[in-house]
Amino acid sequence: MDLTLSEEHQALKESAAAFVDKEVVPFAAEWDRAEQVDRAIVGKLGRAGLLGLGVPEELGGSGGDMFAYCLAIEELGRGDQAIRGIVSVSLGLVGKSIARFGTPEQQERWLPGICSGEMVGCFGLTEPGVGSDAGNLTTKAVRDGGDYLITGSKQFITNGNWADVALVMARTGGEGGRGVSAFLVPTDSAGFSTTKITDKLGLRGQDTAALHLDAVRVPASAMLGEEGRGFTVAMTALDRGRTSIAASAVGLSTACLDAALDYAASREQFGRTIAGHQLVQQLLVETQVERDAARLLVWRAADLCDRGQPFRAEASAAKYYAAESAVRAANRCLQVFGGYGFVEEYPLAKYLRDARVLTLYEGTTQVQTLLLGRALTGVSAF
Ligand SMILES: Cc1cc2nc3c(=O)[nH]c(=O)nc-3n(C[C@H](O)[C@H](O)[C@H](O)COP(=O)(O)OP(=O)(O)OC[C@H]3O[C@@H](n4cnc5c(N)ncnc54)[C@H](O)[C@@H]3O)c2cc1C
Missing domain, CATH: 2.40.110.10 (Butyryl-CoA Dehydrogenase, subunit A, domain 2)
Structure with missing residues (x-):
């Protein structure tokens, strides 16, 4: 697997990052407090092409492969899990299932609307x-x-x-x-x-x-x-879904790490910035290494998917590790903030709350473990 991003992938990652920094990051805390995101974000996601990734252009999508989708989802996950989830479900689970399994009539009825953000799927x-x-x-x-x-x-x-x-x-x-x-x-x-x-x-x-x-x-x-093939439709969607949840978890780990690095560089205790204390560095380094390892698991699953190879176990491995490591990232980085991590004025409290669901939906960590165990041993423990 080539670990250098192609020009196309790099450009997509940068444009998704720019969208997230302008349209998502400044509003995420307020949406969380209000328990409601501004629905206008769906149209903005659509106009930015982020609700059509992976759906062929002739069906109303913006094209691109699974790798591209995961890069965009990582950026959205860095910005806000709530917004990322809108994309994961409307496009990832619903739109892509229609693109894959739908009749021409079903594709024509639903895909242009879902990919433009004029319609939403659940x-x-x-x-x-x-x-x-x-x-x-x-x-x-x-x-x-x-x-x-x-x-x-x-x-x-x-x-x-x-x-x-x-x-x-x-x-x-x-x-x-x-x-x-x-x-x-x-x-x-x-x-x-x-x-x-x-x-x-x-x-x-x-x-x-x-x-x-x-x-x-x-x-x-x-x-x-x-x-009688509905379960296959759902499981096919979830193979890709789990890979993208893992990508989102990587993005959340990055958000935690970025915030903790900034804080550690400015907060002083014992006459120096806390970034200069060895045990704080350990919190930061463990987060970085786990985040990078999780990203490689995501890229492996996405790459296999794009090559048309089986990737169900690799998707489970990515989801299993990235979700749990995002919870650890939020927890460790909150520790870097000390007492300030415990109040909503700083972002770590929200990151930790948002991270928690990643180990639950699209198959809990235990379900991923059983899927991996079955792939490894050939014996189903379900
Ligand atoms: C915010 C949010 C959004 C969601 N969005 C969607 C959505 O859009 N669409 C949708 O269909 N679902 C959605 N879900 C549901 C989610 O996928 C389920 O909650 C999840 O699959 C777990 O099911 P459950 O909650 O019924 O837990 P249960 O299945 O009851 O599990 C309870 C506990 O038992 C464990 N367990 C269960 N079976 C086994 C076993 N065989 N061996 C070991 N441990 C086991 C589980 O790991 C878990 O720890 C969402 C959930 C949340 C919280």
Whole structure:
């Protein structure tokens, strides 16, 4: 793997960084306090091409490969996890699934809007009673003539209140993952409603919702991919999703490190800046080395993906390590701030709150461990 960024990748990274520094970083703390990001950011992300990365231009996207997507996501993750999550879900899980599995009609209906930021997508896999064991989901889609009637609930759905389209995994028959199909459900359908989830530890500005589907009628043409292949649609999305969550975690570790380096260079104790104390240097260096190692795991998974090679285990390894190391980064860098790390006036408190979810969603650290264990030993411990 060539570790030098191509000119194209370097230019994309720089333009994503410039966007984040202008449109995200100055507002992130305020959005967090208000528990609401300014929705205008979605259009701005779209105009900057950040909601079309990885979707071919002829389908309304801005093109580029998985590596490019991960570079942009790392920058967004450095700026704000709540904003990065909008992109990860609307584009990464929903838009890219439509690009990959959709019919020309589905692509034409949804992709230009999602990629321009005029529309938002959400991804409905988790249910109140089913999280890690997603293959046993209970939302049902029952055939009724040329339609399906979908009934069930989805929990913790990012962009859930904002979305124009929900990619909903529902059981069409049979047990386990093989009985699941995926549907593109317009959120203005009769019987579709949402409840906002508030009081989150982190990602406070991000829209999170419970979805309620009460006999929501969709035509059979709303099915994404083949009947009984919905779990494959979801898992294919999550292979890429986990790689990009890892990229985002790398960005968050960088934000923690940058803030801690600045603080360590200006704060004086015992007659010198704290950057000159060995144990503070240890906190900073451990953060830097883990951040760099996590980035290499992300690049390995993205590179395999772009070469068309299997990368499921590598995506899990990147997610496993980068998410846990981002929590450690936030914790260590908060330590560098001493008592000032504990108050919201400084950024580390928010970074630590936002880091925590990275080890939970798109497969917890334990789930990634079991996936890696299965790949390593050939024995499933699920
Ligand atoms: C802010 C936020 C946004 C989210 N966005 C979305 C979204 O957009 N779409 C969506 O579908 N979901 C979303 N989720 C849901 C998320 O993916 C789930 O919360 C996650 O998969 C874990 O499921 P759970 O919460 O039901 O925990 P559970 O599955 O109940 O797990 C509880 C604990 O048990 C452990 N555990 C479970 N099974 C095993 C096992 N076999 N071996 C060892 N340990 C095990 C887990 O690791 C965890 O520690 C979001 C969650 C949050 C918090």
